Every structure is written in C-alpha cells, then in structure tokens.
Amino acid sequence: MKALSGVKILDFTHVQSGPTCTQLLAWFGADVIKVERPGVGDATRKQLVDVPGADSLYFTMLNHNKRSIEINSKDETGKEVLRRLVQECDVLVENFAPGALDRMGFGWEDLQKINPMIIMASVKGFGPGKYEDCKVYENVAQCAGGSASTTGFLDGPPLVTGAQIGDSGTGLHLALGIVTALFQREKTGRGQKVDAAMQDGVLNLSRVKLRDQQRLAAGPLNEYSQFGEGIPFGEATPRAGNDSGGGQPGRILKCKGWETDPNAYTYFITQAAVWKNVCDVIGKPEWKEAEGYATPPERLNKLNEIFDAVEQWTMTKTKYEVMDICNPLNIPVGPILSMKEIAEDEGLRKTGTIVEVDHPDRGKYLSVGCPIKLSDSPVEVERSPLLGEHTAEILAEVLGYTGEEFDRVVESGAVGDVKLPSAAE
Ligand code: CAO
Numbered sequence: 001m002k003a004l005s006g007v008k009i010l011d012f013t014h015v016q017s018g019p020t021c022t023q024l025l026a027w028f029g030a031d032v033i034k035v036e037r038p039g040v041g042d043a044t045r046k047q048l049v050d051v052p053g054a055d056s057l058y059f060t061m062l063n064h065n066k067r068s069i070e071i072n073s074k075d076e077t078g079k080e081v082l083r084r085l086v087q088e089c090d091v092l093v094e095n096f097a098p099g100a101l102d103r104m105g106f107g108w109e110d111l112q113k114i115n116p117m118i119i120m121a122s123v124k125g126f127g128p129g130k131y132e133d134c135k136v137y138e139n140v141a142q143c144a145g146g147s148a149s150t151t152g153f154l155d156g157p158p159l160v161t162g163a164q165i166g167d168s169g170t171g172l173h174l175a176l177g178i179v180t181a182l183f184q185r186e187k188t189g190r191g192q193k194v195d196a197a198m199q200d201g202v203l204n205l206s207r208v209k210l211r212d213q214q215r216l217a218a219g220p221l222n223e224y225s226q227f228g229e230g231i232p233f234g235e236a237t238p239r240a241g242n243d244s245g246g247g248q249p250g251r252i253l254k255c256k257g258w259e260t261d262p263n264a265y266t267y268f269i270t271q272a273a274v275w276k277n278v279c280d281v282i283g284k285p286e287w288k289e290a291e292g293y294a295t296p297p298e299r300l301n302k303l304n305e306i307f308d309a310v311e312q313w314t315m316t317k318t319k320y321e322v323m324d325i326c327n328p329l330n331i332p333v334g335p336i337l338s339m340k341e342i343a344e345d346e347g348l349r350k351t352g353t354i355v356e357v358d359h360p361d362r363g364k365y366l367s368v369g370c371p372i373k374l375s376d377s378p379v380e381v382e383r384s385p386l387l388g389e390h391t392a393e394i395l396a397e398v399l400g401y402t403g404e405e406f407d408r409v410v411e412s413g414a415v416g417d418v419k420l421p422s423a424a425e
Helices: 017-027 076-088 100-104 108-114 138-144 167-188 198-205 207-218 272-281 296-314 319-329 339-343 346-350 391-398 403-411
Strands: 008-012 031-036 066-070 091-094 119-124 193-197 250-254 265-269 333-335 354-359 363-368
Touching: 008 017, 008 076, 017 031, 017 066, 017 091, 017 119, 017 167, 031 076, 066 391, 076 108, 076 391, 076 403, 091 167, 119 167, 138 167, 138 198, 167 193, 167 198, 193 198, 198 207, 250 296, 265 296, 265 319, 272 296, 272 319, 319 333, 346 354, 391 403
Parallel strands: 008 031, 008 091, 031 066, 091 119, 119 193
Antiparallel strands: 250 265, 265 333, 354 363
C-alpha cells in the first residue's frame, strides 16, 4: 500500500518537466501509464545516447516506475484507445507545445465530456497572455522567470544555473497541483484543470530577488557585496555573485588544493549569532568586540576584508576539514561537492537519494531516487520501461480488450508493434 495506490495517471508527457512530475507520482504509488508515439517514443530516449542501442540516461533517469504503451494519437483506433484510457484514469498529465492536445481532440472541453471526474494537468512555457503560444525549454524559462538576470557576477553576463529549475522545478510544482486537485476531488467529486507555467515556477523559486527589487526603492541593498565596494545600484536587482540570498553574509571561498582541484571550495556563512566563534576560528579574536566589526550592520561595508581573512584560514584546510571544524561551533558551512563525489557518497546511497538501477539494455546505472521521504510510503525505484513494453498488458488488463476486439486494435497498427502473449500465457 503506497500513498497514491489506486490512482491512475495517463502520462502524456515528454522530455523533462512533465516526466519529472509523473515520476514523483509513480514513486508515491500511482499507476503511471506513459503514452508514446509508436516506434519513436519520448524524444529523450534517443538523446545524449551513451550506450548505443539502449535508452539514454536522459530518459531512464526521468521515467522510473512507469508503464509504457504505444499509441498513435492521430489515428482513429489510437484515439479510441486513448478515450478509453481517459475514462479509466484519474489524471491526464501533459506538456505538449500549446495547442497540440486540442489538435489531437483531447483538449480540456473534450476530456470533461469523456470523464467529468478527470483532472487535467499541463506544463506550458508561459501562462495566458502575450507569450502563451511559445514553445519553451529550460533555459528560456530561467531567463524569462528572473533567475538569469539575478545570477552571475556583477561585471559578467546573465547566467543560467545547472539546476533545472525550469523543467524539474515546474514538474514539482505540477505534482503538488495534482495531489491537491485529487484531495479537493475527494470532497467535491469534480475534476479540474491544473496549470503550471515554467516562467511562473522559476519566478516562484526566484522570489527573494523580487523581494530585493522592492527593497531597492528604500535604498541600496546593504548586504550585497557591491554595497561595501561602493558600486552604485541601478534600477533592477543586480547579479550578486556568490553572496548569500538572505540577511547572513556568505561567500564561496578557496580551500586547500584549490590550485588544482576545481571544487576545492567551501561556502562559508558569517552568521551573526556565531560571529565570536568565527573570529576565534580564523584567528581574529580582536574583531569580536572591535568597533566597526562587533555588530552585523557595522560589518556590511567590510565584507571583502572579512571574507579575505576567512579565506586565508579556509585555504589552510580541505573543504571537509572546514566542515568538521565549523559544524561543532555552529558555523554554517558547506563543501562544494562535485558530481563525482556525490555519485560516490555512501550517505546518499543509504537514504536512497542515490540509487543504482539495473536495465536490460544498458546494465547498471546511477540515478537520483525520490528526494521526498514518506515514512508510510517507502519508494522502490524500478527501471524505466522499454518503448511499448506494456502495450498488450494495458490493453488487456486496464482497458479490458479481449479476443477479436484486442486483435482489431493490434492489427490497426495504432499501438505499435505489439508482442502478443503466447497461447500458453
Ligand atoms: N502520436 C501521434 N502524435 C503525437 C504523439 C503520439 N503519441 N505524441 C505527440 N504527438 C505529436 C503532437 O500531437 C504534435 O503534433 P502537431 O504539432 O502536429 O499537433 C507533435 O507530436 C509535436 O509535439 P510538441 O510540439 O509538443 O513537440 P516538439 O518537440 O515540437 O516541442 C517542446 C517540444 C518541449 C518545446 C514543447 O512540447 C513545449 O513547448 N512544451 C511545453 C513546455 C515544456 O514542457 N517545456 C519543457 C521541455 S523540457 O521538459
């Protein structure tokens, strides 16, 4: 028994944003039926291929615990199968380009006629308005959602981040919308439409930068390094390098080995509550009570001097030694971990956040397991499905096609090249 046991998801998603959402629902126990174009499937199956002939890591790492059915949604028999799936399922999730689902004949109005209880959940690049018809990928959303203009260094161009806040971030937002709509349906008996726009999702995650935009009206942003450097502020929230996003000054600092190791760095926060501990650790006890250093507001115009002194100390230690020394003193620090270090991290493997999965075509690979842990609904990560692996099973068991009806659908060609169960099966 899992949290979402009994919930059936018609997964019409592709690439990253939608699949992130439906993978989470699958991990929480929903039966996720992924509909793919016959013979082709999700485009990511064949993108960034590292093992010839096998599904890519791009696909396998976003489609665990799902079943795959091939359906040509532009074919009449394919549409018939889809209609039956809509009748059977609780939620349809999709992230096609705007208008694609309507052109197939499965827009919101159509879906409600087929199944009034259905919840329809969509990711689009933009919400209603000027840009609603645009196709959008990750970095477009990062740029349009305010993240890129506020990321990077003051004297450099806008930067996108490696974290896929537009795709995976919006998938997370959508998943929350879906379970909330399921919860409301328990009380009202009605389905509803759930929309998550990537621009909105990125903006939600960049909320603190809109906060700072408004604070600018009241004067310079004192906790930004630029303030201490005497550089005037413009009209918009500036890029702030590695400054902390909150009220406690922080920076990325070099650690022992930085000359050769690109990740020998630590994040170091001079939290006001433990200022005295910071002073002791870095060998500047005189700063504890000194005028101009003792209180947080006094220090704001000296952040470069202070972090230079902290860095002189961190450069004598490895990033792990910094962690070991500072943690007992309540000084918040964090090592800059490489993906290699994360892949080898025993702790993350123990908690199931990093999992090793076996795949018939590609062998063993690493994936990120479910980052949300429910004590009553543990996650077992299962490999992603092969293209059309479950077509026959879903036609028969979920939709009840049998005998001649089953043969008619299979022979129509609308559901791909179906491997029929032998007579003995
Ligand atoms: N059978 C037959 N046709 C199918 C099908 C199936 N099973 N599944 C999809 N198709 C068709 C669609 O109907 C559409 O056809 P038409 O344009 O002729 O109506 C066609 O495939 C292409 O769909 P698409 O426009 O969604 O795909 P694309 O590769 O051109 O664009 C993307 C990709 C991501 C830019 C676009 O889907 C999009 O903007 N999505 C919304 C935002 C989003 O999720 N972006 C994140 C992408 S990364 O997570």
